[in-house]
Amino acid sequence: MFVKVCGLSTPESVREAVKAGADAVGFVLTASPRVVSPSQVSTLLADVPEGVLAIGVFRHEPVADAIAIARAAGLEWVQLHADLTPEDVTTVHDAGMKLIRAVTMAATADAFADWGEEILLIDAAVPGSGEAWDYASMVDVTALQDRKWLLAGGLDPDTVAHATAASGAWGVDVSSGVEVSRGVKDLDKIRAFVKAARQGEVR
Numbered sequence: 001m002f003v004k005v006c007g008l009s010t011p012e013s014v015r016e017a018v019k020a021g022a023d024a025v026g027f028v029l030t031a032s033p034r035v036v037s038p039s040q041v042s043t044l045l046a047d048v049p050e051g052v053l054a055i056g057v058f059r060h061e062p063v064a065d066a067i068a069i070a071r072a073a074g075l076e077w078v079q080l081h082a083d084l085t086p087e088d089v090t091t092v093h094d095a096g097m098k099l100i101r102a103v104t105m106a107a108t109a110d111a112f113a114d115w116g117e118e119i120l121l122i123d124a125a126v127p128g129s130g131e132a133w134d135y136a137s138m139v140d141v142t143a144l145q146d147r148k149w150l151l152a153g154g155l156d157p158d159t160v161a162h163a164t165a166a167s168g169a170w171g172v173d174v175s176s177g178v179e180v181s182r183g184v185k186d187l188d189k190i191r192a193f194v195k196a197a198r199q200g201e202v203r
Contacts, residue, residue, distance in 0.1 A: 003170025003197050005190055007034035013185040014047040016086050020194040024053035029069050031062060033183035038073035043076055063088045067095045086115045112143040121173055123151030126178055135167040157192035172197050
């Protein structure tokens with residue numbers, strides 16, 4: 001089970017996510033209670049070892065701007081929450097970067113198709129809301145079979161095992177579900193989430 005912990009903003013939270021066994025850490029570089037600057041990310045990367053993905057998260061920024069900001073932060077991965085096209089995926093790859101393409105569970109069928117992104121992320125209808133949704137609705141989406149895709153939205157240490165079992169997800173992404181307050185990570189919850197995600201693994 002691939003586990004990404006997103007919205008990290010302190011060295012302590014980055015170190016805890018890595019120590020707990022997260023496969024990826026996310027840094028929000030767009031308007032959000034969790035926003036960090038490119039220079040902050042550059043500093044936080046000191047606590048991200050080789051083998052753990054470091055990902056810049058963007059929402060609605062033009063693709064070229066997201067690429068430029070990610071480069072300034074020293075990142076090789078971007079996660080884009082926007083109305084993208086297959087051409088946008090090509091643009092990211094042509095820039096030498098890798099992509100997590102985010103869509104919502106309410107997206108049209110063609111949005112779930114394989115556009116060549118490294119990983120697809122499927123979020124709640126209102127991304128960032130922390131609201132649970134019908135995870136089982138994803139299990140029969142033919143386009144997701146044998147794909148690398150992350151489940152997000154409404155996940156926390158108590159719900160992640162059920163959600164992954166219901167959806168058949170390849171991995172999970174969490175942010176608000178491991179916070180003590182909006183934008184403030186709870187180190188105990190980070191540890192508990194990674195453990196629960198791995199114990200609930202069904203593949």
